[in-house]
Amino acid sequence: MVERSKVVDLRTRTTYRPDCANLARNRLLLARKGLGLSYGEFADLITPMVGWPVSPDAVEAWETSLVPPGDVLIAVSTVTPAASDRLGVRSHKFIAAYIGEAMAARLAEQAAPAGQDHHALPVELPAGTCRLHVWPYGVAILHLVEDLDLPNIAHLAVWRYQSYEHNLDWATTYLRRLTGDDTSAASYVLSLYWVHGPTWVGQMLDTAARIICSPRVLIDRDQPGGDACLAAAEQAERELLAGGFHQQEMRSFGVAGVSVGYASWSGVAYHPLDPARCLAEDELVDCELTAQAIWAYCEHINGQVEQGHDPHVSEEYGWRFLRAARSRLTNPRPRETGQHRLMRDAIVETSGIAGHLDQAIEALREAGRQ
Structure with missing residues (x-):
């Protein structure tokens, strides 16, 4: 986003x-x-x-x-x-769409349970791996995983920038073919980067993680493609690594000696310093899947309001459901670790999901009073 x-x-x-x-x-x-x-x-x-x-x-x-x-x-x-001259990253892309409750129910019959609240099925790809996650309230998320071996962050930034439109087009085509609904469309892509092979240490690793968390900062708007774009991105990377990069809206959830982790509006970057004590990769993925599923559902509801319509959803997934979802997202769990709480808080805060939820809840309650 x-x-x-x-x-x-x-x-x-x-x-x-x-x-x-x-x-x-x-x-x-x-x-x-x-x-x-x-x-x-x-x-x-x-x-x-x-x-x-x-x-x-x-x-x-x-x-x-x-x-x-x-x-x-x-x-x-x-x-x-x-x-040490190569940057090793596993890219997780979450491509979200609203497909409706009826279609979600049909797809769930073909899929296997994935956690307590949704189902998932594999998607065949020539490169990388992908699973389609479907929630009963009508949200589908394509979780695309790609392993990258890169010379620097600039190459990651250019790849990310150039691949997003392709990802959206591919996801839309796939969902329309799968559902038979020509109105289905992927709405956004959010990235999570598991940095397993960094080329920096100490304070510079921390700066690099912040740049990876928001790699769009390296892209020149006036030349978003070609060799000139990469050259400009590499120059920007050198300057930011040397001089520092701080973004006010970015939040850290790393733990000294254990991990380096940052969340922003653009996504998440995480590097495990101590694999035995850090968060597991699946924990970050599961947290993002949960957050993005609710975010996409709220986007659907609020989008109807912005178009001048009263939002229509089933009573089961109305404002009370969203109120419960807000509680699950924002309140600590009894057996939750401190690291997991830091991660969840950082992701929820930087995604703006709390305000998104409040707006959707109010829209549904107002529609119910009419």
């Missing part, structure tokens, strides 16, 4: 001045972490390369507060693992 008003135009921002010291510290830290070495082991590795004794304390200081010497950086460039 990307609104033009929420896109940050780099040309309206002050010029970023690269933080060369931070870039150098990150280079050193990334090399040591990539090799899996302690401060002492890394010091022993680069000592013969620079020709003078390097202490573990010096390595720690260069990573945190001091600027690494030039000869140390040259040595680091020769030992950095080649794999």
